[in-house]
Amino acid sequence: MTETTQTVDALFVGKDAVVSAIYHRLIEVLHTLGPFQEEPKKTSIHLVHTSGFAGIHPRKSFLYLNLRMDRLLQGERVAKSEQVSKNRYHNEVKIATPDEVDGELIAWLKEAYVLA
Numbered sequence: 001m002t003e004t005t006q007t008v009d010a011l012f013v014g015k016d017a018v019v020s021a022i023y024h025r026l027i028e029v030l031h032t033l034g035p036f037q038e039e040p041k042k043t044s045i046h047l048v049h050t051s052g053f054a055g056i057h058p059r060k061s062f063l064y065l066n067l068r069m070d071r072l073l074q075g076e077r078v079a080k081s082e083q084v085s086k087n088r089y090h091n092e093v094k095i096a097t098p099d100e101v102d103g104e105l106i107a108w109l110k111e112a113y114v115l116a
Contacts, residue, residue, distance in 0.1 A: 006040045016061045018097060023056060023063065025098040029106055033113045053116035054109065062096040065105075067112040077105075 012020045023045075030036055030047065039046040047054040055066040064079065072081045073091040077100070080092040093105065 006042060008038060008040045008045060011040060011043070011045060011058050014060075015058050019058050019061065019063055021098045022095050022101065023058070025101045026056065026065065026095075026109075029101060029109060030113070033110055036113070049113055049116035051116045053112040062094055065093045065095055067091045067093065067108055068115070069108070069112050070115055073108065075104075 008023075012023070027038070034049070036053075037048045039048055043057065045056040046052050047056065053068050055068075057064040057066065067073070067090070069089050069091055070087050072083070072089050073093070074081075077093055077095075078091055079094045081089055083089050091108070093108070095101065095105070
């Protein structure tokens with residue numbers, strides 16, 4: 001089955017403006033870490049360095065950031081964590097405002113980016 005490729009902008013149609021603002025803040029931070037590609041999919045945007053390190057899943061009024069890491073994250077902002085292989089975990093973080101892209105989240109992004 002082929003997955004339909006979308007444009008990044010199409011994934012934000014019908015969403016609150018804050019969702020796009022969060023996305024743009026994340027991308028701004030990621031550009032400080034180094035090169036990466038945005039790969040828009042049907043319902044999400046995959047972020048790839050040498051391999052995938054994160055996924056962005058826009059919702060109506062917030063977005064989920066799924067970080068591929070070598071450990072489980074814990075804390076109130078972590079909506080879900082699951083082990084997907086012996087040394088890999090998917091950690092889903094709910095982000096409701098651009099201000100939530102703070103030092104803690106940036107450190108997690110950097111960790112996932114370096115691991116990729």
